[in-house]
Amino acid sequence: MNRRRFIRNSSLALASVSGFGNAFSGMSSEELSLGVIGTGIRGNFILRLIREHFPAIRVAACSDVFEDNLKTGLSLAAPNAKAYTDYRKLLQDKSINAVLIATPLYLHYPIALAAVESGKHVYCEKTMCFTIEESKTLAKRINTSPIIFQVGYQQRYSPLFRKIRQLIRNGSCGQISHIDCYWNRNGSWRRAVKNPDDEKLINWRMYRAYSGGLMAELSSHQIDLVHMILGKPPLSVMGMGGIDYWKDGRETYDNVTAIFEYPDGVKARFTALTTNAHEGFKMKFYGTRATIEVNRNDGQKGWIFPESPPSNPAWEIDALTGATQSSWKPEEGIPILVEEEKDDELSTIAALANFFKCIKDRTHPAADVTAGHWGSVAVKMANLAMETRRQVDWIPDYNIG
Numbered sequence: 001m002n003r004r005r006f007i008r009n010s011s012l013a014l015a016s017v018s019g020f021g022n023a024f025s026g027m028s029s030e031e032l033s034l035g036v037i038g039t040g041i042r043g044n045f046i047l048r049l050i051r052e053h054f055p056a057i058r059v060a061a062c063s064d065v066f067e068d069n070l071k072t073g074l075s076l077a078a079p080n081a082k083a084y085t086d087y088r089k090l091l092q093d094k095s096i097n098a099v100l101i102a103t104p105l106y107l108h109y110p111i112a113l114a115a116v117e118s119g120k121h122v123y124c125e126k127t128m129c130f131t132i133e134e135s136k137t138l139a140k141r142i143n144t145s146p147i148i149f150q151v152g153y154q155q156r157y158s159p160l161f162r163k164i165r166q167l168i169r170n171g172s173c174g175q176i177s178h179i180d181c182y183w184n185r186n187g188s189w190r191r192a193v194k195n196p197d198d199e200k201l202i203n204w205r206m207y208r209a210y211s212g213g214l215m216a217e218l219s220s221h222q223i224d225l226v227h228m229i230l231g232k233p234p235l236s237v238m239g240m241g242g243i244d245y246w247k248d249g250r251e252t253y254d255n256v257t258a259i260f261e262y263p264d265g266v267k268a269r270f271t272a273l274t275t276n277a278h279e280g281f282k283m284k285f286y287g288t289r290a291t292i293e294v295n296r297n298d299g300q301k302g303w304i305f306p307e308s309p310p311s312n313p314a315w316e317i318d319a320l321t322g323a324t325q326s327s328w329k330p331e332e333g334i335p336i337l338v339e340e341e342k343d344d345e346l347s348t349i350a351a352l353a354n355f356f357k358c359i360k361d362r363t364h365p366a367a368d369v370t371a372g373h374w375g376s377v378a379v380k381m382a383n384l385a386m387e388t389r390r391q392v393d394w395i396p397d398y399n400i401g
Contacts, residue, residue: 039073128372173287213252303333
């Protein structure tokens with residue numbers, strides 16, 4: 001399965017990578033002019049994808065406070081792209097009509113708000129905002145603006161998770177009662193720092209003034225998938241975490257576990273470790289008729305484990321391979337039929353395609369400001385629950401209408 005075929009056959013029905021330039025050929029150069037704010041590891045990863053797969057999109061400017069990052073970004077941008085060390089000057093550039101924000105979390109809100117006020121379309125990496133008040137303010141402003149705003153929850157564009165949402169919502173698993181999510185790694189998460197004065201700028205994920213820690217940087221993707229599938233934000237959350245292994249001056253936890261309660265009695269547990277990589281990225285959806293399991297260790301794959309032999313032919317045809325009741329064994333999972341996804345690159349390409357398509361067609365993105373707001377609030381609730389060792393509830397004041 002190559003990337004061209006993935007885009008061509010995805011359930012999003014977007015243009016193929018090979019034909020993407022033609023799909024956007026009717027847009028003016030102003031509509032295609034993109035500025036990238038934050039050209040670190042993630043920003044430059046996305047810049048490479050744009051250069052390789054979206055030739056009609058012109059990256060006209062880059063902004064970063066680090067010279068090396070900015071040089072790398074410019075090398076991936078369009079010829080003669082402008083360089084800015086101050087993002088506000090990039091936003092003043094009237095030739096740019098859309099921006100991609102890939103900065104540390106604590107900067108998302110001021111940059112995104114300024115971009116909206118300048119009338120530019122925005123693709124903002126997750127988590128959308130650092131605080132609940134920031135998220136409420138930004139969401140309300142976006143909802144009164146004509147701009148396209150998309151959050152970097154690229155898994156929403158995964159054919160596998162879109163299929164899982166379909167299966168759960170059509171009752172294939174019965175009533176979902178519990179969801180288990182893991183994102184485990186074995187490593188300090190720390191980056192090398194040449195100048196000690198830059199420690200908090202480079203290792204910002206380790207410090208509470210700049211980061212939501214593991215819950216924001218890893219678990220938020222899985223939290224968003226639960227929100228996408230259930231269609232509802234959480235009611236409450238309890239959690240626990242700690243700095244129990246990496247005694248290196250960090251302030252954010254090196255392990256986190258949070259349990260969310262959702263409407264209809266659904267409980268979802270999210271765990272992220274930095275001391276053991278077993279199971280890596282895994283999600284399990286437990287229902288009264290079947291369990292769905294996703295394992296991304298060897299490519300993004302999903303299986304369904306019926307509680308008893310499938311008896312509904314329509315369900316079997318829709319969800320499964322050619323496996324039949326007679327061949328099914330209780331201990332065996334049956335693969336869910338979707339296009340294969342091998343890495344984050346493919347889902348990010350699909351997310352970018354959606355953003356550009358929404359600008360072209362004036363349509364609404366799947367990972368919209370509501371998804372961003374639910375994710376921001378849920379992450380903050382979980383971190384507060386872990387810090388206080390108390391239950392934190394979603395209150396009416398968090399709603400954005």
